[in-house]
Amino acid sequence: MVRSFFLGALTLIGAAMTTPAFAQDVDNDLLIIAHRGASGERPEHTLAAYERAIDQGADYVEPDLVVSKDGVLISRHENEISGTTDVESRDEFADRRRSKTIDGQLIAGWFAEDFTLAELRTLRAKERLPHIRPENSRFDGLYQVPTFEEIVALVKAKEAELGKRIGLYPELKHPNFLLQDEGIDSVDLLVRALKKAGYTKASDPIFIQCFEVGPLQRLDQLTDVRLVQLIHPEHESPADEPSMRYVEMATPTGLAEIARYADGVGPHFSFVLNDDGSAKPFVADAHALDLKVHPWTLRRENTFMPSALRTNDNPRGVGALPILMGLLVAADVDGIFTDHPGAAVILRESGSYEP
Template sequence: MASSRHISIIVLVLLFGGSKANPAAPSHSQLDVNHKKPLQTFRPYNIAHRGSNGELPEETAAAYLRAIEEGADFIETDILASKDGHLICFHDVTLDNITDVANRTEFAHRKRTYEVQGAKVTGWFVVDFTLKELKSLRVKQRFSFRDQRYNGKYQIITFEEFILIALYADRIVGIYPEIKNPVFINQHVKWSNGKKFEDKFVETLLRYGYKGAYMSEGWLRQPVFIQSFAPTSLISVSNMTNSPKVFLIDDTKTPTQDTNQSYYEITSNAYLAFIRNYVIGIGPWKDTIVPPKDNYLGQPTDLVARAHAHNLQVHPYTFRNENSCLHFNFHQDPYVEYEYWLNEIGVDGLFTDFTGSLHKYQEWTKPYPKKQKKAEALLHEIANMLKDDGY
C-alpha cells in the first residue's frame, strides 16, 4: 500500500499549489486495492457533485477529499480543456464566476465573446488560458449563501490530479467525470494527429486503469461512470471504452447541444430504447422527474419507471440542503427530501452538494449488513497486523 508519507505529499501538492501537468500514474501494487474497503453496491449511489461543494469551493482537491471523508461512493467532476490541451476539472467554460480572474490585471485583455450552445457569452474563457495560467488562479465559492472562508485558498486541478485523489483514498472510491461542452471544446482546442476532446478524455481514463463493463471485476476495482449531455460524445466514446456511461438530461426547454433534440424526444420510449445501446443510465434534472409548481412538488412523471423498464439506471441532480433549494413539501429538511426520492421515486443514485448528509441518512436507514461489516473489520485487523509486522 502507498505509504502515508506518499499520500500526504500528493495531498499537499494538490491543496497548496502544485503545478505538475502530468503526474505519474500509480501502479496497482502502490494502490493495493485488495486491502481496501470495497465500493458499496447494495443501495443507491452517493455521488459527490463537484465534491462536497456545499462546504468548500467546488471541484478543488479540498472539496473532493472532504467528500471522501464524508462517505461519498463517487466523486463527480466536469472536464474541460486548457488552451494547451490539458484536461482540467472545471464546470463553466468561463472563469468569471468562481475564480479571481477579474482581479488579475495581467489577464484583462483576455476577455472574449464566443458563441456557446447558441448564445453569445462574454467573459474569460478556459480555452484561452494555458494550464500554467489556470493554475495561477484561485477558486472561490459559487453561491453567496455558502461559507466564504475558503475563498482564494485553492487552485484548479487537472483531470489526472482528480483521479489520483480517488485512487489514493483509503477505500475504493469511484469517479464520475463529465465530458463538458464537447462541441465548444473541439471548436477551440486542437490536439495533434487530429485527436478530439473525447479521445484525450478516454486516453486519460485508460492510462490510469479505468476500464471494464459495469459490475465487472475491473470496474469494481476502479469504478467509473462517464457522463455527458452530448449523445454523440457518449456514442463516440463507446467505440473506445466499455466503461459505463450515463446520458445527462437538461430541463425541458434546453435542446441537446450537439444534436439539437428536444427534451421530449430524448426521453421518449423510442429514444430510450436507442440510447440504452450506449449507456447504462440517465441523469435528469430532478425537476423534470417531479415538476414543481409554486415551489411545491407536482405529480411525478413516469420517466423513472420507463427508464427502469429499459434497464436504465436513474441518477438525478442536484440535491442541496439549503432552504432556498428545498421544495416546501420537505419543510426545510433535506433528510425528508432524500427519503422521498430514494423510497417513493426509487432512483438509483443522487448527485448531492452535501455528501455527508446523504451518507448519514443512508447509514441510518439502510446501513451496511452486519456480516459485511464484520468481514471488513476482520480484513482491516489483518491488514493492521501485517503492517505492524513490517509487510
C-alpha cells in the same frame, strides 16, 4: 400546506420502503455522488472539496471537465472561469477577456481553453455561490484549479488509505463547442486519460456523463466504461442535436434510444417526481431498459428546493432535504447527486427521511 406535503411525502416514503438496503460498496444499492465534491462546504471542484466528500463517505466524486490551451483536462464548472476563480481580478490577464458563442448563447468572460496549464496554476479557486454559501468564501484563494490527473491520484490515494473503492463520475462540458470552435477533442483526451489511469472496463468504478449525445456515442465506440446521458428540464435540446428534445428523450421511446449507447440517465429530479412527491413512471421506464437512474441535484438550501419543501422565505435557509431524498429513494432511483454528501450518507445509513 407545507406540513401537509411533508406528512403526505412521509406516507409515500413509508409505503414504498419496507426493508431499506444501504450501499456499503461503490456499486451497490443507492449511490451517493458528491456533486463537484462536497460543494456545500468547500469551493466546488477543488481537491479539498473532493477529499472532504470522500472522507464523509461519498461513493463517487464528480469533476466537471474542461480543457486548457495546451490540452490538459482540468476541473471547472464551466469553461468560462471568472465565476470560480480570481481571474477577473488579475491584471496580467485583463486582455484575455472576450466573448464566445457557446451552445447558442453569447458569453463574455475568461475561458479555460485560452490559458495554458501553467497560467491556470497561478489562479485560485473561489466560491461560485457566495450569496447562498457565504461561509464557503472563507476558503477563497486557498486552492488551485486541479487537473483530472490530480483528481485521479487523490482518489487512488484515498482508496489506499481507506481500504475501499471510490468512484469517479466525470462530466464532459461543451465537448461539441470545444471540438468545432476550438479544435480541442476532449473526448479523445478523456479516453487517453482513462486508459492511463486504468479505467477501461464496465466493472471499473467510473461513469462518464454528458448533456450532449454525439460525444457519448463516440465514447461508446472507444471505451467500455459506463456512460450516462444527462437530461435537462430547462434547456430544450442537446447542444449538438438541436432537433432532439430532452422531454422526448425522457419518454419510453427516447429512453430506448439512449439505451443503445448509454448505461444510465441523469435527469433533473423533476423528471422523477410529481409535484405531490409521488413517483413519475420515469424510473420504471428506465429500469425496464436496464438503465441506471441518477437524478440531480440535492441541495439543502431553500432556493434549490421544490416550493413545498422550503421551510421559509430565506433563500439560504435549510429546506427539507431529508424529505426530498426520501422521495427519490421511494421512487427507486439508483443514486443521487448532492452538494451535501455527508448528510446524504447519514440519511442513507439511518433509513430515516423525516425532516
